[in-house]
Amino acid sequence: MRVAWIDCSAGASGDMLLGAFLDAGADPTVVNAAVSAVDPSLSVRVEAAVRHQIAATKASVYVHDEPHPENDPNAAYAGTEHGEGVEGGHGHGVGAGHGHVHSGSGGGGTRSWAEVRGVIEAAGLDDAVRERALDTFARLARAEAAAHGVQPDAVHFHEVGALDAIADIVGVAAASVSLELDRIVVSTIALGGGRQVRGQHGGIPVPGPAVLHLLTEAEAPVVGGTAPYEMTTPTGAALLATLADEFGLMPPLRILQTGVGAGGRDPVEVPNILRVVIGESVGAPATELVYETNVDDLDPRIWPQVLSRLLQAGAADAWLTPILMKKGRPAHTLSVLVSSANAEVVRAVILTETSAIGLREFPIRKHAADREFASVEVGGQSIHVKIARYGGQVVNVQPEYEDVVTAANALGKPVKSVLAQAVAAGHDLWG
Numbered sequence: 250m251r252v253a254w255i256d257c258s259a260g261a262s263g264d265m266l267l268g269a270f271l272d273a274g275a276d277p278t279v280v281n282a283a284v285s286a287v288d289p290s291l292s293v294r295v296e297a298a299v300r301h302q303i304a305a306t307k308a309s310v311y312v313h314d315e316p317h318p319e320n321d322p323n324a325a326y327a328g329t330e331h332g333e334g335v336e337g338g339h340g341h342g343v344g345a346g347h348g349h350v351h352s353g354s355g356g357g358g359t360r361s362w363a364e365v366r367g368v369i370e371a372a373g374l375d376d377a378v379r380e381r382a383l384d385t386f387a388r389l390a391r392a393e394a395a396a397h398g399v400q401p402d403a404v405h406f407h408e409v410g411a412l413d414a415i416a417d418i419v420g421v422a423a424a425s426v427s428l429e430l431d432r433i434v435v436s437t438i439a440l441g442g443g444r445q446v447r448g449q450h451g452g453i454p455v456p457g458p459a460v461l462h463l464l465t466e467a468e469a470p471v472v473g474g475t476a477p478y479e480m481t482t483p484t485g486a487a488l489l490a491t492l493a494d495e496f497g498l499m500p501p502l503r504i505l506q507t508g509v510g511a512g513g514r515d516p517v518e519v520p521n522i523l524r525v526v527i528g529e530s531v532g533a534p535a536t537e538l539v540y541e542t543n544v545d546d547l548d549p550r551i552w553p554q555v556l557s558r559l560l561q562a563g564a565a566d567a568w569l570t571p572i573l574m575k576k577g578r579p580a581h582t583l584s585v586l587v588s589s590a591n592a593e594v595v596r597a598v599i600l601t602e603t604s605a606i607g608l609r610e611f612p613i614r615k616h617a618a619d620r621e622f623a624s625v626e627v628g629g630q631s632i633h634v635k636i637a638r639y640g641g642q643v644v645n646v647q648p649e650y651e652d653v654v655t656a657a658n659a660l661g662k663p664v665k666s667v668l669a670q671a672v673a674a675g676h677d678l679w680g
């Protein structure tokens with residue numbers, strides 16, 4: 250499994266993420282094709298940069314009048330650099346000094362979230378890239394709406410800021426999809442602090458309100474960080490929230506590629522870089538969960554129905570353990586084994602079908618013997634059997650009990666003797 254870990258200890262912005270993914274091997278042609286498919290006036294330029302003597306890749310967004318001739322990622326466009334060290338708002342796309350470059354007019358109006366959604370939907374992007382980009386923009390619109398006390402559909406992005414964000418967001422979506430990652434883990438995110446940045450309506454405190462809303466919704470771990478400026482921009486936070494399958498330390502992996510993305514400025518406090526480490530996962534992650542809850546007030550006649558609904562909902566197993574609870578009450582612990590894919594549905598069954606109002610979740614790792622399914626014949630009756638192998642040896646032959654009962658009824662024989670014959674037949678065939 251290919252896992253990426255994103256190190257945001259110096260913060261994150263759209264262009265830092267884009268630079269890091271391109272540095273790690275994302276295809277610049279694919280990225281530029283995606284970006285200019287959404288808006289032909291957009292392209293991404295890639296160049297080498299150094300931050301505190303660390304080599305990095307700087308990705309810059311270009312907004313120009315004419316469509317990019319060949320989507321050449323290295324083509325240079327004459328432009329005015331608005332960015333380095335200048336405080337700016339969404340309208341100028343210069344968050345945290347991660348400057349963008351504009352040439353041409355770029356337009357002076359605004360684009361609503363609905364308009365941005367429309368152009369992304371109409372661009373003919375690869376499904377995964379489109380979904381990732383739309384998810385990111387939707388998060389950004391929700392966060393801006395929450396920050397300014399309006400509805401998401403009332404959020405307007407200044408024309409140039411919208412183009413910057415489109416290029417960053419679609420570019421990062423295309424780059425991350427092109428790296429064929431199975432799982433992305435994001436570190437604790439440094440937000441920065443100190444002086445205000447300038448938004449379209451005046452001064453904005455750092456961390457920006459939109460950043461805080463985005464990372465609250467994503468339940469991301471954050472820290473102020475070591476630098477007295479805006480280290481994480483709303484676009485960076487929105488992208489991290491979309492990309493992250495989980496947050497935490499670098500998981501066990503064998504490193505395959507690394508990428509270093511540079512931010513626009515080079516402050517003294519910290520190397521202004523974001524890193525991505527891509528590797529082959531070592532040791533399977535815990536993808537199974539056990540839910541547990543203690544229940545003392547459910548009509549006991551309901552339990553069989555609860556257990557069968559849990560199995561129907563995708564639980565691998567569900568069982569009850571009698572316990573003595575607080576206040577000396579006899580009760581049951583309900584335990585449910587479930588894959589993370591089915592976890593949400595199973596949680597809903599527990600909370601709606603029992604009287605529990607809370608539950609515990611434990612990630613677990615399962616070890617299973619190899620197994621296969623076959624059938625044996627007893628007295629002309631077919632009975633399914635499960636054969637388990639461990640270390641190449643057959644360690645168990647288990648007939649399907651319901652089949653044994655059906656066969657015993659059909660043959661007019663005791664269940665125990667048909668069961669014994671089915672086990673013996675299985676061992677004769679498979680050892």
Ligand SMILES: O=C([S-])c1cc(C(=O)S)c[n+]([C@@H]2O[C@H](COP(=O)(O)O)[C@@H](O)[C@H]2O)c1
Nearest residue numbers: 338339344396448449457458459482483484
């Ligand atoms: O202009 C507005 S409304 C604005 C709001 C906010 C909020 O957090 S709300 C933040 N900003 C600042 O804009 C720049 C650009 O951010 P990008 O994500 O587009 O790079 C950045 O400094 C934000 O803090 C503006």
Ligand code: NI
Nearest residue numbers: 393396448459
């Ligand atoms: Ni805002």
